[in-house]
Amino acid sequence: MTFAKFAILPFALASLAACGSDTTDETQTTEAQLDRIEDQAEQSAIAAGTAEAALGLTEAQLLDAELVTADGTELGDVERVSRDASGAVTELLIEIEDSNPDRYVVIPIDGLTVRGAGDDADLQTGMTMQDLAALPDVVLAP
Template sequence: MQFWKFAAIPLAALALTACESQAEQEADLAEDQMEAQAEQSAAEAGNEEAALGMTEAQLLDAELVDADGNELGEIEQVNRNAMGTVDGLVVELEGTDRYVVVPMRNLVAHSDGDDQDVRTTRTAKQLAALPDAKMPGATETADAM
C-alpha cells in the first residue's frame, strides 16, 4: 500500500508532461540546459569580475531594471564573445517566456540596498523588439514559437 503513495507523485508529473506539446517540452529542456550552463560558467569564473564590476554569479542573481527601478526581466545567462569578453546578457523578459540578448552597451550596475541589479536605458518595448536569443538544444520548431 505504501508504494502507491510514492508512485503517485511521479505519475502525476508524467501526466502533466504528457499534456505539454513537443515544442513546449523542447523549450523547457532548452531552458534547463541554459540554466545549467550558466550555473557551471559562474562556478568556473568564481570571484573574477565578469562585467559592470560584478562577478558572473552576481550578474545571474541580478534583475534587469529600467531607469525608475522597474523590473524588465531576469538575467539568465552571460554571453561571451570568442575572446571571452562579456558582450551581452540573456534576459527572460518580464511577464513572458521570451529570451533576448541585451547588448552591454548602455547597461550599468545599480545597487539598491543589498540588492544589485543591472540598469538599462532601454524600455520594455525596445527590449521586446530585440530578436529571440538562441536557446541551447532548441530546434527550428521551438525557435519559431
C-alpha cells in the same frame, strides 16, 4: 556545454519551433532547454569564480541580476553571459518579464549600469519594455 572562462557560445543556436502539433511536448522540450541553459550558466559562474566579469560584478552576480529601468521597473532576468574570445563579457541573454510564452533577447553589456550592490545588484538600462519587445527573439537549441 560548459562555459570555460574564455569560451564563447552563440545564443541563436536553433529554432524552438514545434516539430509536431502537441503543445505538451513543445512545453516539455522548452523546459528542458531552459534547464540546460540554467545549468550551463551555473557551471560557467562556478568556473569564473570570484573574478570580476563586468561592471564590477562576478558572473554569478550578473546571473542573479534583473534588468531594470531607471525607476526600478523590472524588464527581465539575466539568463546567460556571453564572452568574446578575449574573455570580456559582451552580451547578456535576457528572459523578458511576464512574456508568455517566454521570450529571450540578447542585449549588449555596453550602456548598462549597476543598481544596488553585491548579491542584490540589478542592471539598469535606458531601454523600455517596448524597446526589449522590438528586439529579435533568440531561438534556443532543441
